[in-house]
Amino acid sequence: MNTNSYERHVHLLRNFIAEQAEGCLKEPAHYLKYPFIDPGSVYSANLWDWDSFWSAYALLNLEGSLLPVGAVTPYAKGNIHNFFDHQQEDGYIPMMIEKGKTEEPYLICKRKEGFKLNMHKPFLSQHIALVSGHCGDYEWARPYIEGLEKYFGCYDRDYYNENCKLYVWADDIMIGMDNDPATFGRPKYSTANIYLNAFMVSELKAMALLCGKWGFMGRREHYLEKAKTLELAIQEECWDPRDKFFYSVDVDISTRRFDWFHTGLGVFWKTLPIKIRAWSGFIPLWSGTATREQSAYLSALHLADKNTFNSPYGVASLAMDEKMYNISATNNPSNWLGPIWGIVNYVTFRGLMDYGFKTEAEEIARKTVLLFGSDLEKSGTLHEYYDPSSGLAVMNGGFLNWNMLVLNMVDELAGRPALASYLRERDY
Numbered sequence: 253m254n255t256n257s258y259e260r261h262v263h264l265l266r267n268f269i270a271e272q273a274e275g276c277l278k279e280p281a282h283y284l285k286y287p288f289i290d291p292g293s294v295y296s297a298n299l300w301d302w303d304s305f306w307s308a309y310a311l312l313n314l315e316g317s318l319l320p321v322g323a324v325t326p327y328a329k330g331n332i333h334n335f336f337d338h339q340q341e342d343g344y345i346p347m348m349i350e351k352g353k354t355e356e357p358y359l360i361c362k363r364k365e366g367f368k369l370n371m372h373k374p375f376l377s378q379h380i381a382l383v384s385g386h387c388g389d390y391e392w393a394r395p396y397i398e399g400l401e402k403y404f405g406c407y408d409r410d411y412y413n414e415n416c417k418l419y420v421w422a423d424d425i426m427i428g429m430d431n432d433p434a435t436f437g438r439p440k441y442s443t444a445n446i447y448l449n450a451f452m453v454s455e456l457k458a459m460a461l462l463c464g465k466w467g468f469m470g471r472r473e474h475y476l477e478k479a480k481t482l483e484l485a486i487q488e489e490c491w492d493p494r495d496k497f498f499y500s501v502d503v504d505i506s507t508r509r510f511d512w513f514h515t516g517l518g519v520f521w522k523t524l525p526i527k528i529r530a531w532s533g534f535i536p537l538w539s540g541t542a543t544r545e546q547s548a549y550l551s552a553l554h555l556a557d558k559n560t561f562n563s564p565y566g567v568a569s570l571a572m573d574e575k576m577y578n579i580s581a582t583n584n585p586s587n588w589l590g591p592i593w594g595i596v597n598y599v600t601f602r603g604l605m606d607y608g609f610k611t612e613a614e615e616i617a618r619k620t621v622l623l624f625g626s627d628l629e630k631s632g633t634l635h636e637y638y639d640p641s642s643g644l645a646v647m648n649g650g651f652l653n654w655n656m657l658v659l660n661m662v663d664e665l666a667g668r669p670a671l672a673s674y675l676r677e678r679d680y
Contacts, residue, residue, distance in 0.1 A: 258618060261625025262662055268628055269656050270318040276307055276652055277327045282351045285337055286330035291653035293636065294583065298350040302428055302451075303653055304331045305375040305382070306595055309671055310656035312386045313663060328383045329392060335372060336399050342409075343402030345372040347426045368422045368440065371411070374448065374455035376403060378675050381458040385674025390465040397466060400459060404475075407452075413503045416522040417485035418444035419452055420503055429569070430585030433576045434500035434526045442504040444523065446490050450498070450535035453482050457539075457676030483541045489523045496549035498533040498542075499525040529560060529571035530588070531596045537603025540676070547607040555600065555612060563640035565623040566597040566616055572640065579639050581647040591637035591646055592623060598657035602672055605664065617661035624658050 276289050281297060288299045289307045308328040315321050338357060339345045346359035347370060354361050363369050377400060384390040411419050421427055421443055424436045428447060435443040456479035463472040490498045502525075507518030534550055536542040542550065555561055560571035570577055570590045578589040597620045604613035623643050624634055634655045636648035664670050 257625075258621055261621045261628075264625055264628050265621065265658055266318060268634075269314070269652070269659060272652055273311055273314060273319060273656065274323075276311065277324065280330075283338070283349050283357050284334050286333040287327045288330045288334055289324075289327050291651065293648045293651035293653075295651075295653075298348055299331060299334055301335075301347045301373045302375045305379045306598075306654040306657065307652075308379065309382060310654060310660060312382070313660050313668075313671060314656075315386075318659075322387075325383060325387050328379075328386075332376070332380055332383070332393065332396070335376065336396055339399050339402070343399075343404075343406030344410075345376065345403055345406075347372050368410075370422050370426060371406060372403070373428055374407075374452040376400065377455050377458035377462060381461055381675050382671060384462075384465070386671065390462065393462070394466050397463075397468070400462070401471075404456075404459065413441075413444060415505075416444060416489050416501070416503055417481060418489060418501070418503065418523070419448050419482075420444050421448060424585075429530070429532065429588040431582075432500075432530055432532070432588055433528050433570075433574075434530065434532075436585065438502075439504060442502055443500055443526070444489070444503050445500040445532065446486070446498050447500070447532040447535060449482060449486055449490065450532070450539045450541055453479050453486070453536075453539040453541050454676055456482065461676060486536065486541055487543075490525070491546065492525055492527070495527070495529075496546070496553050497529060498536050498546075498550075499527055500530075500532070501525050528574060528576070529554070531561070531567055531569045531600065534567070534600045534603055537607060538599045538672075540606065542603075542607070544607070547603075547609070551604060551607075551609050551612050555604075563592065564619065565638060565640060565643045566592045566619045567600045568640045569593055569596050569637075579646060583647065587637065587646070590640060592640050592643075593637050593654075594620065594624070594657055595654040598654065598661060601661050602664075602670060605670070606672075610665075613661075614665055617658075617665055620658050620661060624655060 278288050278290055289304050290296055291303045311324040315324055335345050349357045380393045413420050420441050421435050423440050427435055435445050456475050460472045460475035489501050501523035503523050505519055507514050559573050561568050568590050569588045576589050579591050597616050601613045601616045627645055633649045635645035636651040637646050
């Protein structure tokens with residue numbers, strides 16, 4: 253894409269997002285007692301965990317340029333207020349709060365019926381740190397320190413595998429990457445997904461930062477130590493030195509003894525790699541977990557490979573030579589088996605920037621501008637996900653959410669500090 257086309261598409265995207273952004277800012281409704289941010293499209297009027305985080309991340313970047321200063325902050329804070337308003341006594345927080353007909357949100361009702369469910373993905377501390385860093389005020393969230401401690405306590409009690417020191421999904425419901433083959437359709441509590449664990453590293457670092465800001469220095473050290481322990485487990489269990497890639501792993505490992513069979517050398521390994529190359533293998537770049545050497549392998553061997561992840565429009569969500577690769581239009585589950593997603597492009601872009609691969613990051617940014625700008629010219633809107641080969645929209649027109657991160661990429665390449673700098677404690 254030449255410079256003129258790039259600038260034209262950036263201009264179109266800025267104008268479109270400026271017109272549409274305020275539509276994501278919602279007033280209190282039903283279960284949601286505080287203002288909040290939704291993803292748009294078919295997800296309108298629902299509050300989602302990582303979706304609301306990324307929407308806030310994109311929208312806060314626009315304050316002072318496309319949006320007035322302070323226009324987004326009350327809604328971003330409202331996301332947090334709403335989630336804590338529905339925290340259960342044992343620390344559980346639902347992943348999604350929606351309009352409904354029952355007395356409580358659907359996920360809380362199901363959990364009270366005895367169903368074991370996943371909880372709010374690891375974006376709660378990051379969300380608070382994001383908003384607080386942006387507005388320069390951390391005191392508004394200080395009252396939630398006890399709730400945060402209970403939230404992490406729930407993760408440690410219900411989703412932590414002590415044997416391998418990694419976190420596991422309870423099942424494949426609402427895991428963010430809905431049909432990720434490493435978890436989708438597999439037994440309960442059997443997958444330590446690299447998505448969950450790499451983002452949890454960032455979540456623990458964000459909690460350490462918050463504890464430091466609030467003066468709880470002992471707790472700051474506690475969460476820094478937890479982040480270190482988790483990073484060591486990711487290195488030991490999820491990094492494959494032969495493939496030079498981070499994988500999700502199967503934790504359902506034990507010696508199945510029967511009578512006098514299997515009484516010799518038993519299973520001594522803690523996990524088995526689930527060797528499916530998904531974009532989540534690049535999240536350790538975002539969290540700072542990858543070593544410098546590993547970052548070079550991820551960039552040169554995988555992100556540069558046009559047979560796997562490197563498409564004309566960004567990073568395929570599943571390697572294009574995997575047997576599960578499929579770009580069918582599907583919702584519930586949404587399709588992460590290869591289509592291009594705006595969030596995949598941004599997280600990978602930011603990780604590359606953090607490790608000094610600016611040229612490679614710029615390539616992803618320019619491809620994203622081309623993808624979204626072309627869609628906007630053809631259809632007048634943006635969509636949820638796209639065909640990696642053709643760039644054609646697959647489904648859900650009107651989806652905004654993390655598609656707005658395209659402007660974060662443009663601004664960060666131009667030298668604007670990334671909002672990610674607010675998210676984590678770096679003092680190791």
